[in-house]
Amino acid sequence: MTDSNKVLVQRALAGLIQTGDVGALATFLTGDFRHHRPGGLTLSRTEWLAAVEAALAPLAGMRVEIEQLLAEGDHVVVFSRRWLPDGGPEITVVDRWRIQDGLIAEGWELIEPTAEVTMHLAWWTVAPVR
Template sequence: MKNLRIFGAALIAAATLATSASGETAKPAKKVILQQYELTQKNKTIVLQAYQELFGDHDLTALDRYWAANYIQHNPTMTDGRDAVKQLLEKMGVSHWPKQKVDFKRVIAEGDLVMTQVVQPKFGDSPETVIVDIFRVENGKIAEHWDVMQPVPADAVNKRSMY
């Protein structure tokens, strides 16, 4: 959080210098940067809450709270719409899985885009899996999603962590 404040302050300072050098007033630039920063933080909070409630707490009602009805899905194995997500998770039996705190390894956000990197622990026959999700937030709801999932191999040639 401290780094984000420092980053936000650096952006405001850079905008102030740039507009001062050009002779323009710095107030509008500062306001735009501050609004962008606040929007980014709001969208990041929405995604983290939504992710925890759906994938950590297994609360399918989170879909109604955080996902847009006309949600766009870029994963080629799924169709659009929050109902498609709900149906898939119900079919997988997610409501019977143990609740867990989602371990966000990385979270990167800018404007309407939020990217998360998480590790899904080994469960049953499923291997530990690293997942990178990119969400686009619009009007306070998750409107669009891209993902990449990769199982952690037991016999990796490279012994560095994938996360």
């Protein structure tokens, strides 16, 4: 099952990345699909597809390299590096997808500008007690 889930996610993302066809991506999603981002932002299927559609033109020419594709049970995790077009910054992205009945039912996404990674490593540093 995990291999078929990986293939499902690969097909969905490859179609979008290679052709920009949001309609084709929609065929891989359940009707009640939800997409989650940090900070509590959750989009419905319709809202997320509209956001993806709106991002296509500004992100045309973005280069994507999938570094890891992992699956366990009904979840698939994709770790990728992306270079924004026109000399834009490199970003690191982790997507987690939940598969249900052969379709993508839920997605979670974390995006971090790669140049800011070092700065973000200090979040757990505790100030010395005085």
